[in-house]
Amino acid sequence: MPRAVFITVALLALALRHAAAAEHVVLIVWDGMRPDFVTAETAPTLSRLAQDGVFFKNNHASYPSSTNVNGAVLATGDYPAHNGVISNHEYRPEVDALAPFDTSDFPGLDVIDSKLNARYLSAPTIAEILQKAGSRTAIAGSKPVAQLADRSRKRESDIGIHSVVVYRGKVLPRTAEPEIVAALGPFPERKTALPNVAEDQWTTRALTEVLWKSGVPKFSLLWLSEPDLTQHETSPGSPASRAAIKSDDENLARVLDALRAKNVLTTTDIIVVSDHGFSTIEQAIDMVANLRAAGFDAVREFKTPAQRGQILVVSLGASVEFYVIGHDTAVTLKLVDFLQRSDFPGVILSREKMDGTFTLAQVHLDSASAPDIIVSSHWNNRPNEFGAEGEVASDLGKGRGQGTHSSLSPHDLHNTLIASGPDFRKGWIDKAPTGNIDVAPTILALLGLKPPQAMDGRILKEALGGITAEPTATSQSLVAHRDLGEAVWRQTLSLTSIRGTTYLLEGNGQRTPNPLPK
Structure with missing residues (x-):
């Protein structure tokens, strides 16, 4: 055997041996946790x-850097x-012809079409793959997004019945709810x-005290609502947001204590990640x-059936979606021209390539139901009052x-990812580009499973x-520009790739005056 091949085989064998070390994986999401707040003082x-x-x-994180997107x-x-x-919110006429819907609202989707869930989340999840392989799972979240991990409403097999999902106090299967309420009281x-x-403490206890009562399954997910909720109402770095991080840290300690009490801490890989x-x-x-x-x-929802050329605007905070009814080309071109002359945009993304835009495909958003235009707001590096x-810039809602x-x-985009356990290196900083998109394949590898599709x-x-x-x-840097006459619109997008997986680093743009003719 050639030496290079021997080394490769040896490394793969070593990796597989390590991947078999853990018997359990616990994934904990701290919603909205920035990595610069991982300090001994705030999150010991x-x-x-x-x-x-x-x-x-x-x-x-994946773009848009929001909860439901990264939950999926x-x-x-x-x-x-x-x-x-x-x-987080999309417009699909087959779901609601008049307004956008929350992409984590599975009960609402069930009312419209019980088969819609499978069509709209079109890839299998970690929990679903494990259950199909014969292992139960446990999901608990303070936000509805937790049910993206295990969306089945019908649980007929023994594995399905014992794979409980808790999402903002609601429980699947419903037969598991009385035990949780008896132990913890109502949500x-x-x-x-x-x-x-x-809410976060109740959800943590639901996982550790009830869902783990008969043993820790191969895979568990705990999704905490903080520090996202507090940072929205205050700002990153505020005293209240630091208190929210402290609350998450205490819930992490509860999880570790529960694993220790069950004598499985040394055989459990723990992954803490934020969605954005x-x-x-x-x-x-x-x-x-x-x-x-x-x-x-332009409207945020329709009062009467939508007409060609109307624009449905869906706010995501620091990004905005524009659905041009009928994909009217003239209206879309006029909209892009307006945006390139305004102060909000940082990057403009379009279904079809247009001057001064990037395409949705370049950021992996080119689904059949995608809007005609998505705009990411302009940004800067200036510190807020808390440093x-x-x-x-932001559309609607917050000030x-x-x-x-x-x-x-x-x-x-730059978010938190930390992992510890028998499979992971000790005291090591990974400087290579990684992403939320790598978490699922890594967890399956740790548990010795291959996904049904790449x-x-x-x-x-x-x-x-x-x-x-x-x-x-x-690494790659993309540039798009358009001459507006009196000014030039120019936007950039930085990304990097490893073995075919692409990570978005940042994107921004600006309008600059054209030099006056001499």
Whole structure:
């Protein structure tokens, strides 16, 4: 056998041996957690976990950098275009002809079409793959997004019945709800005071005290609502948001204590990830009002059946979707021209290539139901009053000085990923580009399973024991521009790839005056 082939085989064998070390994997999502807040002061338990395991310092959310998008990415290991969920809210006439819908609202979808779930989340999830292989799973989340991990409403097999899903106090299967309520009481009513301690603590206890009562399954997911909720109402780095992070840290400690009490901590891989980062709002606008003032027939929902040429505007905070009814080319071109002359955009994405835009395909959003235009807001690196860098513009809802996300800003895209356990290297910083898209294939590899179809993400082999070399990354910078006459619109997009998996680093743009003729 040639030496190079022998080394490759040996490394693969070593990786597989390490992948078999853990008997359980626990994935914990800290919603909206920025990696620069992983400190011994604010999050001592998470900080120790990072020191004991692997801190992925170059991790990235998928775009739009929002909850449901990355919930689907974490669950499936596929780009949004391939798993079918491209936004927190989408407009699909077959779901609702008049308004956008929440992509985590499975009960609402069931009312319309019980078969729609499978069509709209079109890739299998970690939990579904494990259940098909004969292993039960446990899912608990303070937000509805948790049910993206295991969406089945019908649970007829023994594995399905015992694979319980808790999502914002609701329970699947319904037969499991009485035991949870008897142990913990009803799901707490959300208070106006922040952070959202009661809901997250109840959800954590539902997992550790009830779903794990008969043993820890091969795969568990805990999705915490903080620090996202508090950062939206205040801003990143605020005293309240730091208290929210502290609350998450205490729930992480509860999970570790429960695993220790069950004598499985040493055979459990623990992965802590956030769905996205966070920014502070520099400029708040009303996109619909601006469009209507410019002569567009723009709405946030329809009162009567949609007409060709109307524009449905869907706000994602620091990104905005534009659905041009009938895909009217003239209206779409006029809309792009308007956007390139306005102050909100950082990057403009279009279904079809147009001057001064990138295509949806270039950011893996080219699904059949995608909008005609998506705009990521402009951003900068200026710090807010608490020293947290990163400002964006935002449409609707929140005001200047509050927090938001979903843009192509690195402060929204760069998120937290930390892993510790028998399979992972000890005290190591992974500087290679990684992403939320890599979590699912890595978890399946740790549990010795192959996905039924190839995933877009990669197995994070460099973070596993025995693999020492970091993978080689290929970087690329895209540029698009358009001459507007008196000015030039120019936008850029930076990305990097490893073995076919692409990570978006940042994207921004600006309008600059053309030099006056001499």
